[in-house]
Amino acid sequence: MASYIRQHSSESASVPSSTSDPLANIPIPSFLTSVSDKSITWFYTTAALVVALLVLEQSVYRYKKKHLPGSTWTIPIIGKFADSMKPTMEGYMAQWNSGALSAISVFNIFIVMASSNEYSRRILNSPNHAEPCLVYSAKQILMPDNWCVVFLTGKVHVEYRRVLNTLFTRKALGIYIAIQDSITRKHLNDWLTDAAKNPSPKSIMMTARNLNMHTSLRVFCGNHIPEHGAVEISEKYWDITQALELVNFPFAIPGTKVYKAIQARKAAFYWLELAAHKAKEAIASGAEPECMLDEWVKEMESPSYKGRKDFSDREMAMVVFSFLFASQDAMSSGLIYGFQHLADHPEILAKIREEQYRVRAGDVDKPMTLEMIAESPYLMAFVKESMRVKPPVTMVPYKTTKPFPISADYTVPTGSMVIPSFYNSLHDAEVFPDPDSLIPERWLDPESSANTNPRNYLVFGSGPHKCIGIEYATMNMGLVLATASVMMDWEHVLTPESDKVQIIATLFPKDGCLLKLSPRPRP
Numbered sequence: 001m002a003s004y005i006r007q008h009s010s011e012s013a014s015v016p017s018s019t020s021d022p023l024a025n026i027p028i029p030s031f032l033t034s035v036s037d038k039s040i041t042w043f044y045t046t047a048a049l050v051v052a053l054l055v056l057e058q059s060v061y062r063y064k065k066k067h068l069p070g071s072t073w074t075i076p077i078i079g080k081f082a083d084s085m086k087p088t089m090e091g092y093m094a095q096w097n098s099g100a101l102s103a104i105s106v107f108n109i110f111i112v113m114a115s116s117n118e119y120s121r122r123i124l125n126s127p128n129h130a131e132p133c134l135v136y137s138a139k140q141i142l143m144p145d146n147w148c149v150v151f152l153t154g155k156v157h158v159e160y161r162r163v164l165n166t167l168f169t170r171k172a173l174g175i176y177i178a179i180q181d182s183i184t185r186k187h188l189n190d191w192l193t194d195a196a197k198n199p200s201p202k203s204i205m206m207t208a209r210n211l212n213m214h215t216s217l218r219v220f221c222g223n224h225i226p227e228h229g230a231v232e233i234s235e236k237y238w239d240i241t242q243a244l245e246l247v248n249f250p251f252a253i254p255g256t257k258v259y260k261a262i263q264a265r266k267a268a269f270y271w272l273e274l275a276a277h278k279a280k281e282a283i284a285s286g287a288e289p290e291c292m293l294d295e296w297v298k299e300m301e302s303p304s305y306k307g308r309k310d311f312s313d314r315e316m317a318m319v320v321f322s323f324l325f326a327s328q329d330a331m332s333s334g335l336i337y338g339f340q341h342l343a344d345h346p347e348i349l350a351k352i353r354e355e356q357y358r359v360r361a362g363d364v365d366k367p368m369t370l371e372m373i374a375e376s377p378y379l380m381a382f383v384k385e386s387m388r389v390k391p392p393v394t395m396v397p398y399k400t401t402k403p404f405p406i407s408a409d410y411t412v413p414t415g416s417m418v419i420p421s422f423y424n425s426l427h428d429a430e431v432f433p434d435p436d437s438l439i440p441e442r443w444l445d446p447e448s449s450a451n452t453n454p455r456n457y458l459v460f461g462s463g464p465h466k467c468i469g470i471e472y473a474t475m476n477m478g479l480v481l482a483t484a485s486v487m488m489d490w491e492h493v494l495t496p497e498s499d500k501v502q503i504i505a506t507l508f509p510k511d512g513c514l515l516k517l518s519p520r521p522r523p
Ligand code: HEM
Pocket: 124, 132, 149, 150, 151, 161, 322, 323, 324, 326, 327, 330, 331, 334, 392, 393, 396, 458, 459, 460, 461, 462, 463, 464, 465, 466, 467, 468, 469, 470, 472, 473, 474
């Protein structure tokens, strides 16, 4: 090809004036012929550079990948970009099943996927080699200066978590559960009122998300946010969820998902900063804590408190926002699958009801307490099992900060993404016999393989960044499902997509879980 171009260009320069081509008689100014020579040189140089870069890209990929399973060649420049735009469980399963460690590349980011329990746990528990890495859009939405716990590592991270742990003590959870109960009842009553007006089946995708958001906002901020502020955050938060896809248009240009998410974050921040300010005022005036922010301010006043005390309104708002960010999608996923699983397994729902009638002594209006949660082992076993079968978070991206000798024969290069997956650990047939079936009983026997292998239960991660909200999240799911079980009946209207999974940062039933609701007669 190159030689053809060279020949062709020299021929046209020597075309005799007597040819039949009329254009041949037009004299070509010398400056034009020299430009054409130059462009040919440019063409060769550029082509050679592009070819060299493409060869380099493939060589680097193959050098990093070594013997790991994965395509031998990566698609130039974009790699597996198309797959990551529309992730499917089937696609992930194929990748995980290809090996305990496997390699892919997306936009020249070299990625090692870990599917086994051993390798997944090794990534989560090797803070000297790997640290959490949020998708690019998440950083833009959370703000680069957000000192949120996920971005911290080492000693600073440990100290910071120590402060935040005080927000999830039993005393604090005791304050939150009363709020959770009243918000949940209000929402479930609204669901029933809507169902009475229009009994056709409805997806609980948004109603469950709103319930979670409203609960979280009131638990975190109490009444320091007015109702219209809470509604505004709740409505705009969906823009944030949509911007959290693995791959997104990276520039925050008006109209893009990331731009909309940043606007939603700004609106949320206005109210959260105000709430932090009001919490400080309330505690200073001698009020007792009524929400997480109050509890935090009060805790800092305690003589036994050793940590930092000078948290600004903005810093406190950042913490609350990062809690919303970490919890909203995962809790909604857990809750929606909880409703779906119970509707599809009436025998399990019947046992939960029986336990709840007993715990409440037949009084379905009795608000849930921590003691009542402790007296509901079957309920809590169901919550644990439901998230094992459909883990809200199936994987979390980490990145290597230095060469990471993850196995005897493979070292992940610095700057790579390493992604531990939880699904295989949670569906390991040796630990969870009949792994795809929903069997809450497996958590009731202390000697069961499920209980004696806690290392496999990776729903909340593992290691220094393990979820800080485990008790709050599981308690909330238990409370909502238990209260729903005594307040209403629900029927799952099956569609061809009910058992298919949609991945929007976390897992959801593809049809959004269509339920027909009706009030349940009192016992
Ligand atoms: C069903 C609900 C939830 C699930 C499945 C879940 C799952 C997870 C997972 C998998 C991680 C990463 C762990 C790791 O890297 O090892 C995580 C981290 C985190 N979660 Fe949750 N989470 C849930 C609810 C919550 C709630 C309700 C809150 C706060 C109130 C919360 C706050 C956090 C925070 C702050 C982190 C980062 C911790 C750190 O980096 O030190 N999560 N969560």
